[in-house]
């Protein structure tokens with residue numbers, strides 16, 4: 001007899017969302033989180049329009065909308081000329097009740113997820129609980145973790161590894177995480193400035209061989225996020241010295257004088273060799289890593305989690321046999337390897353790796369045609385649907 005139906009390892013955005021999906025489906029779930037708090041990663045900000053109906057079904061969208069900003073606007077700008085194309089998600093109004101992206105900070109998302117998780121007796125969240133081992137047999141999984149009172153061993157029917165890029169679950173399964181690491185580091189800067197005065201709205205891209213960047217509004221009128229790339233060979237301890245010069249040249253001298261904070265990180269394209277091994281599944285960054293140019297990191301993880309909670313609930317309740325889990329695992333891995341990772345790599349090259357102005361012009365010309373035609377713009381935005389899982393239950 002397994003004391004726990006499902007243990008989710010990792011209380012990041014993907015693990016907590018998954019736990020809520022399982023709890024809503026009536027599954028008893030225990031979350032193990034290594035840190036003293038859950039969901040402390042700063043990364044996530046933009047929730048794409050096609051993720052919002054799924055968050056609505058989870059019952060948390062209204063609270064998220066109150067905590068964040070809805071952003072229908074996107075832009076594409078040529079760095080050298082300042083030419084800016086305006087894209088508007090409003091063209092999706094006939095096909096989506098949510099024709100906008102939602103910008104909301106991870107701390108707010110975590111707060112809302114915890115509030116909703118607190119409504120379910122089926123949910124237990126164990127903080128300061130670092131998974132150290134797991135062993136499975138035909139009947140269940142034995143999970144060992146270091147908790148506040150020392151080493152603890154639990155038995156669960158199923159385990160979901162949502163423990164991020166360095167996933168202990170993936171390592172304990174001995175799964176390879178093959179792929180590549182890009183030669184650049186990305187530097188994510190939060191600037192106390194209003195970039196709308198520079199003609200930037202919502203979120204967008206500056207296309208430029210030297211100063212390519214991804215931008216997103218954090219707090220309208222007062223704070224933006226600016227993510228640029230530099231060669232990892234450049235010394236990391238002098239980033240702060242270089243940053244004002246980059247902001248001055250790429251945005252404006254006034255912006256360079258604003259207060260800012262920053263963090264630097266490596267970027268990868270990697271997938272675990274399998275997303276399911278017996279009674280153990282991987283979701284989110286534990287299963288796959290991508291550069292953030294298409295915003296697929298968290299969205300891809302959330303789609304893993306939404307689909308898995310439906311499938312796992314059906315298996316736990318005995319409504320489906322466990323072959324459905326194989327279909328889920330194959331589908332999500334195929335989606336990452338064949339769609340999400342190559343699309344994100346192309347987008348990264350478009351933003352950060354064009355060689356000169358003529359390459360910029362070549363890439364920008366089709367964007368002008370899309371910006372001028374609402375039908376083309378609708379098709380362009382609809383491409384994001386390729387990240388979604390098919391109905392499996």
Ligand SMILES: Cc1cc2nc3c(=O)[nH]c(=O)nc-3n(C[C@H](O)[C@H](O)[C@H](O)COP(=O)(O)OP(=O)(O)OC[C@H]3O[C@@H](n4cnc5c(N)ncnc54)[C@H](O)[C@@H]3O)c2cc1C
Pocket residue numbers: 009010011012013014015032033034035038039040041042043044045046047129130131132162163164165166167168169188265283284285286292295296297298299300301
């Ligand atoms: C600057 C930046 C901007 C980004 N912007 C976007 C964006 O706009 N849109 C988007 O879709 N994606 C974005 N991403 C990507 C996104 O942040 C990640 O894909 C997402 O955070 C992954 O969530 P996760 O829950 O899978 O993993 P994580 O957030 O890494 O959470 C894993 C959790 O597991 C815990 N854990 C780890 N090991 C153990 C263990 N042994 N035992 C117990 N617990 C453990 C960790 O403490 C952590 O809480 C961005 C990333 C960065 C860095």
